[in-house]
Amino acid sequence: MKIDKILIATTNKGKLREFKKLFNEFGIEILSLEDMDKKINVEEDRKTFLENAIKKAKEYGDFYKIPVIAEDAGLEVEALNGYPGVYSARFYSIDFGGKFSIEENIDKTNVKKLLKLLEGKENRKGRFVSVVVFYVPENFGIWTEGYCYGSIAKQPKGDKGFGYDPIFIPENYTKTLGEFDLEEKNKISHRGQAVKKLIEKLKKLIN
Template sequence: MKKLCFATNNSHKVEEVQAVLGNRFELSTLKQIGCNEELPETGNTLEANSLQKASYLFDNYQVNCFADDTGLEVTALNGEPGVYSARYAGEQRSHSDNINLLLKNLSGKTDRSAQFRTVITLIIDGKVEQFEGVVKGEIIETLRGNEGFGYDPIFIPEGFDRTFAEMSMEEKGKISHRGRAFEKLVQFLNQQ
């Protein structure tokens, strides 16, 4: 079993990823390796942020690791909130504030298309690889569902009539942007 540090303390993310990875890997969180500081995220792209976080861990804790950054990219808002998805409505990082601001900014717009995009940076023995996962869909006007987190209650993936927040974690994991990116990560790791 391979040991990897996942650059997060977000229990939702760890649960989602562990569901995709199964028991093929032993994941540790930031706290479990003794990292209690905030990881740097000053890039203006998802790629830059995930690389910055993984590099920080590898350089400072000498662990094989991966970091992800995810954004919701809304067509009618020129790709916003994008890299700023978690703090779209401010540094308090409130899911409900972010959703309310997004819906306000989309008010009156007919194009509701959007995509969730995840970029994962893996660093093993100093070698860097990046993997991308995308799921296209649309933003609805009313929140639906109690599962998931973030923008899940207002995002319906293409080919479905339910929001991510109306799906079980397993169901979402099979089609989600994070799930798709992690599948690429797992395929890569299995070839090592």
């Protein structure tokens, strides 16, 4: 299978930066949704990470006629019955735990809400989940998943990551993902694990 470019179906600069780093060895041109002239919006309205990722990959791939990598990822917290889960990116706006108004930015508002809901709770275990789908329009598709287990800090620390990184402490570490350098983070992160599995599969297909 000859592939010279792949669309990463995201506008999240932090996520795109991580994907580009992970795909360095292939010499494939990596595009984001911001690089595309025509714009479409695919709503993430499914109930699972996999269903959301498949929907995004297929709709963007069929529209742009280009191989697509789409991911859905999020944070699941035990004490909150798995929330924020698939609502991680817009946790501030859903009814669970009450809606929060955006203050400085969405990421910080999501973090503020999560920490508020965990006040007084002893169980702070959680895990990041990433499901990555690779789709070649009307031809082929594969998917992989990755996990990063850890706990929720009581206050944010670090400014190197995005999303919930500043309050997530991976197992066997004492610092948050927000304090990790990108290369260090990719070695243990949920996205890093899922993409590495995907790359191993793609190595057998890309020439």
